[in-house]
Amino acid sequence: xxxxxxxxxxxxxxxxxxxxxxxxxxxxxxxxxxxxxxxxxxxxxxxxxxxxxxxxxxxxxxxxxxxxxxxxxxxxxxxxxxxxxxxxxxxxxxxxxxxxxxxxxxxxxxxxxxxxxxxxxxxxxxxxxxxxxxxxxxxxxxxxxxxxxxxxxxxxxxxxxxxxxxxxxxxxxxxxxxxxxxxxxxxxxxxxxxxxxxxxxxxx
Amino acid sequence: xxxxxxxxxxxxxxxxxxxxxxxxxxxxxxxxxxxxxxxxxxxxxxxxxxxxxxxxxxxxxxxxxxxxxxxxxxxxxxxxxxxxxxxxxxxxxxxxxxxxxxxxxxxxxxxxxxxxxxxxxxxxxx
Numbered sequence: 001x002x003x004x005x006x007x008x009x010x011x012x013x014x015x016x017x018x019x020x021x022x023x024x025x026x027x028x029x030x031x032x033x034x035x036x037x038x039x040x041x042x043x044x045x046x047x048x049x050x051x052x053x054x055x056x057x058x059x060x061x062x063x064x065x066x067x068x069x070x071x072x073x074x075x076x077x078x079x080x081x082x083x084x085x086x087x088x089x090x091x092x093x094x095x096x097x098x099x100x101x102x103x104x105x106x107x108x109x110x111x112x113x114x115x116x117x118x119x120x121x122x123x124x125x126x127x128x129x130x131x132x133x134x135x136x137x138x139x140x141x142x143x144x145x146x147x148x149x150x151x152x153x154x155x156x157x158x159x160x161x162x163x164x165x166x167x168x169x170x171x172x173x174x175x176x177x178x179x180x181x182x183x184x185x186x187x188x189x190x191x192x193x194x195x196x197x198x199x200x201x202x203x204x
Numbered sequence: 205x206x207x208x209x210x211x212x213x214x215x216x217x218x219x220x221x222x223x224x225x226x227x228x229x230x231x232x233x234x235x236x237x238x239x240x241x242x243x244x245x246x247x248x249x250x251x252x253x254x255x256x257x258x259x260x261x262x263x264x265x266x267x268x269x270x271x272x273x274x275x276x277x278x279x280x281x282x283x284x285x286x287x288x289x290x291x292x293x294x295x296x297x298x299x300x301x302x303x304x305x306x307x308x309x310x311x312x313x314x315x316x317x318x319x320x321x322x323x324x325x326x327x328x329x330x
Contacts, residue, residue: 012274
């Protein structure tokens with residue numbers, strides 16, 4: 001999974017870049033808040049981000065706010081890295097759009113655990129979004145079959161949306177994905193074979 | 205001021221066990237971080253000193269904050285605590301106190317630099 005690291009301190013940035021790469025993450029590191037926003041706002045942006053609170057340009061909390069105000073491109077998990085330990089600061093960060101925070105200086109194991117939580121949530125959100133999309137597509141098909149469908153009382157054809165008359169099976173196949181195989185039911189078989197049997201002199 | 209809880213038990217300016225834990229025990233990588241820190245340090249201290257002399261609250265707080273972050277990575281707890289104090293004092297504009305803390309921080313930075321200059325600093329008892 002890709003993770004954005006935004007920190008203006010070269011040591012902290014390098015530490016995160018190396019340790020997270022060793023943990024299997026694909027790390028993209030930037031040095032200020034404006035660059036962080038550019039990355040998160042761009043195409044194919046990472047789904048996890050570690051944003052230092054105090055950065056030039058935009059703070060980590062500013063970046064969180066901008067991400068949440070923008071049109072969502074998909075799930076994203078934002079962790080603010082802060083040396084501010086005050087409850088009101090933490091509450092402010094979480095209310096602004098951060099999903100979690102970690103206080104500097106932190107233990108790398110704690111950071112890995114918090115990133116794992118973010119990874120789980122992002123994966124779940126992606127799975128949920130995929131499921132919703134599949135359900136919406138299925139629902140769209142069902143909606144097309146709703147309502148009154150005119151059917152010819154004589155030949156059994158139905159009238160489609162474009163005022164064309166067609167066989168019931170082709171009408172349903174187009175709207176529901178149903179597939180039909182063709183067979184002859186017993187009454188029809190008797191009816192259809194009667195002339196042949198008569199011609200062959202076989203009693204019915 | 206050695207009664208400070210932020211001083212390592214062996215009196216060294218960093219808590220080596222903590223610093224190594226932060227890099228998953230990779231002493232070579234810790235050495236790389238220290239070299240980066242040492243290379244940038246003169247310029248960072250110069251910026252901070254100038255800001256204090258100008259009584260520039262914003263720049264003093266910003267520079268102290270940045271230094272604090274790096275010192276935290278290296279587990280230089282005493283220096284980090286001093287940088288944090290400097291940041292807080294700069295925010296309130298109390299520059300007489302800023303000057304006092306800066307003097308102590310400068311001494312601690314000399315001690316820290318000397319420590320890292322020693323070739324066997326990574327082998328010190330933990």
